[in-house]
Amino acid sequence: MESVRSGLxxxxxxxxxxxxxxxxxxxxxxxxxxxxxxxxxxxxxxECGTEWQEM
Numbered sequence: 483m484e485s486v487r488s489g490l491x492x493x494x495x496x497x498x499x500x501x502x503x504x505x506x507x508x509x510x511x512x513x514x515x516x517x518x519x520x521x522x523x524x525x526x527x528x529e530c531g532t533e534w535q536e537m
Contacts, residue, residue: 486525486536495534505532 486503489495495503495512503512508529515524522537 483524483533483535486534489534494532503534505530507532 484492484494486495490497494506496506497503503525504510505512505527508527510527510529512525512527512534515526517524522535525534525536526532
């Protein structure tokens, strides 16, 4: 699982004017999975299932 920042630098993710993240492979907006036992959030593409960690 990569971080959101490295996904943005690599071109796997893109951010729109409102700060929403989207997967470039699927053009699908990412959903958020927040586990209270872990630090940070996990952003998930509903289409391809790829996950990125956001601190």
